[in-house]
Amino acid sequence: QVQLVESGGGVVQPGRSLRLSCVASGFTFSSYGIHWVRQAPGKGLEWVAVISSDGSNEYYADSVKGRFTISRDNSKNTVYLQMNSLKTEDTAVYYCAKGRAGNYFDPWGQGTLVTVSS
């Protein structure tokens, strides 16, 4: 079955960096865009970034543009989210999700928690 598993979350100080990974299985990875969506504690959902199936196109939310970079390695069925210059407001559960029927999200991984705190 289709599965996405995130890793790399943790506690980091403001201004530092962190890299998240999303490993996919159960589908032809190189044929699908992959998204990152985050959810601050007790809050709603915020789309973060997407990368196209071949890695040639990327889009970002304004809140992370210039600080976060999405990339993929189709030989490893893995998408990465490099997060630099982290801010306290980046604290959230980060989900990766397979793009479906355009830019919908289906399915989602279980999420990885990133806490930015001094």
Place this chain on the structure above:
Amino acid sequence: EIVLTQSPGTLSLSPGERATLSCRASQSVSTYLAWYQQKPGQAPRLLIYDASNRATGIPARFSGSGSGTDFTLSISSLEPEDFAVYYCQQRSNWPLTFGRGTKVEIK
């Protein structure tokens, strides 16, 4: 940025009742709208895409309608497992945006 406004914020209903959730867009999104369900401690799950298409494995009691700026998610008869938070999301314009959610709680 397209703003999605969901109402009500909380819906208190009993099992077996019908739920009607609303999502209004700040500009037309055609039918490029999805609905997700999220239960506590779980990732969201896609229910409806392109306004009215049920995702794989979603029960027929869930239905979506609307186009342009006004959309509705209906649950015909609430089951105990349907009490959750529901989000709408548009894919018409970048950035992709979500509504703030409607919580369906047990009355």
